[in-house]
Amino acid sequence: MSDSHAYPHEPTGVETRKLGMWVFLSTEILFFGTLITTFMIFKGSDFPGMKLTDVYDIPFTSISSFILLMSSLTMVLAHNALEVNDQEKTRVWLLATAMLGAVFLAGQIYEFTEFYHKGFELSTNIYSSSFYVLTGFHGLHVFIGVVLLLALWGIGQRQKGLTLEGGMNLEFVALYWHFVDIVWIVLFTVVYLI
Amino acid sequence: MTKIIEPKRQSSIFRRPSSETGIWSWITTVDHKKIGIMYGYAAFFFLLIGGLEALVLRIQLSQPDNNFLTAAEYNAMFTMHGTTMIFLAIMPISAAFFNYLLPLQIGARDVAFPRLNALSFWIFIFGGAFLYSTFIFGTAGAPEGGYLAEEVGWLGSAPNGGWFGYQPNAGMKYSPGTAMDYWAIGLQILGIASLISAFNFITTIINMRTEGMRFMRMPVFTWMTFAVSFLLAFSLPIIAIALFYVTFDRKFGTTFFLTEGGGDPILWQHLFWLFGHPEVYILILPAFGIVSEVLPTFSRKPLFGYAAIVFAGFGIAFIGFGVWAHHMFASAISPVAQAGFGLSTMVIAVPTGVKIFNWLGTIWGGKLKLNTPMLFSLGFIGMFLIGGLSGVTHSIVPADTQQTDTYYVVAHFHYVLFGGALFGIFSGLYYWFPKVWGKMYNESLGKIHFWLMMIGFNLTFGPMHWLGLQGQVRRTWVYAEETNLQFWNIVVTVGAFIIALSIIVFMINWIFSKRNGEKAPFDPWDARTIEWTIPSPTPVWNFSKAPIVKSLDDFWHTKYSEDEEGRAVKRAEADQILLDLEEEGLNPSEHIELPSPSYFPIVLASGLPFLGYAVIYKSIPLALIGSILLLIGGFGWGTEPLEEEAFEDSHE
């Protein structure tokens, strides 16, 4: 934190915030790991009642998965643009990322309501509970990500523009966003396809 | 050339707090030392509460078929006792040590993220308060369809599912009311606090070390902080999710752990102990660190096998992740799993043994100064040894099926938790007392404390081994007269009161010495690590200029060289060096800025209990209040200018 002091810091040469973010993401693995484990255990059980496959709409989910995947591209492009200090492009790509994220979220909300109307409610049975909690937890992450992206975009609109240093910087948010994306890569396979 | 220690102030949307003394300076502080001290006091307060709960338990158990407490009250008391001791006493006391000492030991001015540090402290406070508010707001009762002869009363309206809240007993059907919700959400909040500080300490250790402070030159206490932070970072997420499930089960009708809907109660055991076992090493490793600092200092010898001790610490942390099911030997797991976990549990004895032997190697051939911190450290070795060995008898699976859920286990874990963790903590409290307060504690009172505690402790927990083997099952509100357990139970109860007495002695010593103790020199113990190179009490700015570390035990080597036999010889210039250090420490020559205090950590943290209540009472307004507090906190935090950038613009 004391970047500007004569005081020594960062013996590893990694920016402290970025390091903190990576540490955070490493623990996120355990968060999602626990959720996925639970989901898999229950998915493999043979409890009577409505199954996941009764409600799934794979084409729909495939499209929204693809959208989230592409938001990772726009994110990395924003990062790239900022590295060459192209503020204009950075903002465009940031906004694009946020929008793609929002579309994904909208898709998830739609999917949830659809399932709900088919009688697949949170407390219907163990399949529905573990499904909603797992994908909902991921959705929450996406939501936070969208808010962060929009905030960044807002800061970018201000005079000084964005930098790659200090505070809540773009790299910080980008890491988070990509992480949310890779989690979905796993979830899409584990939850829907297998 | 004057000292300028000023928190920077500049315009922002909210006015920055500026008090430097008084209550506001504490509430808004981001100084790791103040935070450490607050952690310490809060945790000690909870230790007393947890201890009082234990005394109440002991009174109930001093006679067979006693009716001092009702069943509901008894169950609430042992649950709160265990939960308090582990989550609100020992863990935060360790956090107090980490906070205060970590930056000092690695030569930093503060932790990596000072405001986050304040945040985790306040979350801890609000989490603790939230959990304890169950005594006022919580409700508990008989399981659905069951009957009670009398009202539950306030004492019984606390969580009552045991500190590991086994499902489905802790579910809504068998533990109706809100008490267990307070438990699940309270632990959730406390977990957030610990998780945040874990990130903070990991980054601090990796990235805030002063020049020359290579990894293999770090004090062992710092190493153990590092290991503990890893354990926290990787184990807390698991319990967080598991507690989510519990809350969902209890509040929103899901059935993760309930067989009715296809759930699995044993899964909860896995998830809990996946966290719970690393947790016990979270509790003991700080004490290992403290002991590894105290022994060399008072033996006037370097730590024997520094590298071995460090690697053993990480070995314990790592293997500690792979043994969780030893808490489930009698549970519904297969013999294959029993054998596997039995073996992995035994393996833990090896790195722990390495530590013990190296400590013995440290004192062997030394010149032992048996003052209070040293006594506690030596007592620690002796008592932890007993606890560790009974732990190994647990790992013999068939034998454990006799021991599990009896007082034999209670004896084991109090020997490691009290005889281990708490003895280590007391050792540290005495050892660093002069550094924190600039006063010396009273040695005679300290020794009285030690001996009283040693005797009381063994009277309390020693006979429990025997009681357990004789069939006293844990968590029993009453035991039958025919089981013939009364004699040793009375001894245990007496022992517990002796412990209470010893703690009173400790408190008297603390209060008295802090006020009237002798003034402490800045290196009262002729110590080895760099936190002793700064004045006592530690100045706000820690180091007046960044120390440069040239070796392990750097401070010692500035003071001493070795003669041809390898014996320590004081350097001629040692006294002068000390004088210079003191002079420079008190009157820094360089311009120093410190992170500015902030309101937002406490504001942000205060939102969490509201969200907790909102879930319990399914109340939208409370949720709104909570979210608004979070938003204000977060927004203010985000827009509060970052010290250094803003500072550069405005000052230089």
Next chain:
Amino acid sequence: MITLYMVSALSLIIVDNINMLVKNIIKLKNLRFLALIFLSACIENAPLDSLSPEGPYARSIDELFWLTFWIAVVIFVIVQGALLLSIFVFKEKPDSPEPKQIHGNTKLEILWTIIPVIILAVIAVPTVRTIFDLANEPEDALKIEVIGHQWWFEYKYPDYGITTANILVIPADRPIRLEMWSNDVLHNYWVPKLNGKRYLVPGQTTYLNLHADSPDEFWAQCGEYCGLSHSKMRGRVLSLSENDFQLWVKDQQRNAVKLEDNSLAAEGQQVYLNAGCTQCHVIDGVWDVQGDRIAPNLTHFAIRNVFAGAALYNNRENLSKWLANPAEIKPGTFMPNLELTEAEINALIAYLGTLK
């Protein structure tokens, strides 16, 4: 100071282990009768003692325990001895020289890593073997189902069509295979003198083997915390000679007879039928129902010497207390206070006494 330390450590060892030590020394010499004389206070009167096995399963555990215990004692004596010795020898004295600055010793390091590994390997072998021995299903074992309820154990004998509660009756000197599950929360079945514990889990079956050497009565206790009256969830195991066991089986298979006379007991039967007891309880032959009920089967209540999860002895006084207000005795219990009058209670007791 040192002496104090040593005294306290010593007294600790003594306090901790005296009973075990003495007992074991005696055991080593195989002088069990001596043990009975000297330590009768400890052994005879502790019905849940896990150190006096009365069957092969418990005995194999016991042997394993003592093996590790002695190894632990040796380690304890060596390490604690080294600790006390070094305190004693190296305590600061006015003339102590400055110590040599020794940083470590790789050979020692290796040594004290290897030795514990070897010790543990020695313990590991019998441990693993015993784990599997205990888990194996014994041949021609008698199968009994154990069902945990808050707060009593129910037993079913599928081979004989018997349902009973609180007292598990088994033939002596014959392996028993318990198949266990729970009806509500986790419980933990423990008969210390016959075997270790095993959980009863809702939705999953667990197994436990028992084997009693000779006819005797043993105590059982629920180990796992299972709610308000966990501590009163106790039990008994009665091992009978093969002959007695067969008699008991015959007896249990008999239904109760409906009383048609004018006795107090018959009055009690009327109370039983009308006060609501039948909602939960079954007395075969008097009020037959299909399927399970949530409360203990009372058909042969009178020959059980304990009731209500073995928390109470089966006598007049206890029964009237129980019937007057069950929750007073077992907080949280599912048996309601049915507001019975004294007369009704007396009649019920008389009736229950006929259920032989």
Next chain:
Amino acid sequence: MSDSHIEHPTPQKYVQIAIVLGVLTAIEIALYYTEDIVGVFTDPLLIFLAVGKFIIVVGWFMHLRYENKTINRFFIGGMILALILFTIVMVERASANYF
């Protein structure tokens, strides 16, 4: 700040990577619909593909490939730890009633 001395891929490169990711996703979905033909290999293949995508995003988009080794160790360590622990839990739960 610190890693700027290492060459990062160009935008073109990123787009190419994204195309690869898209194709892999398409294969995944195709596999889902051809489960009858591919048979027992479907699930392992799906997992394999997901892992591949995972590595690509972490390695390139998150620049883990170019990161300091402390970070690498931390993240990968967490990953491996989680995998081991959760595999044990799953196997144990799946087999509890059989062994």
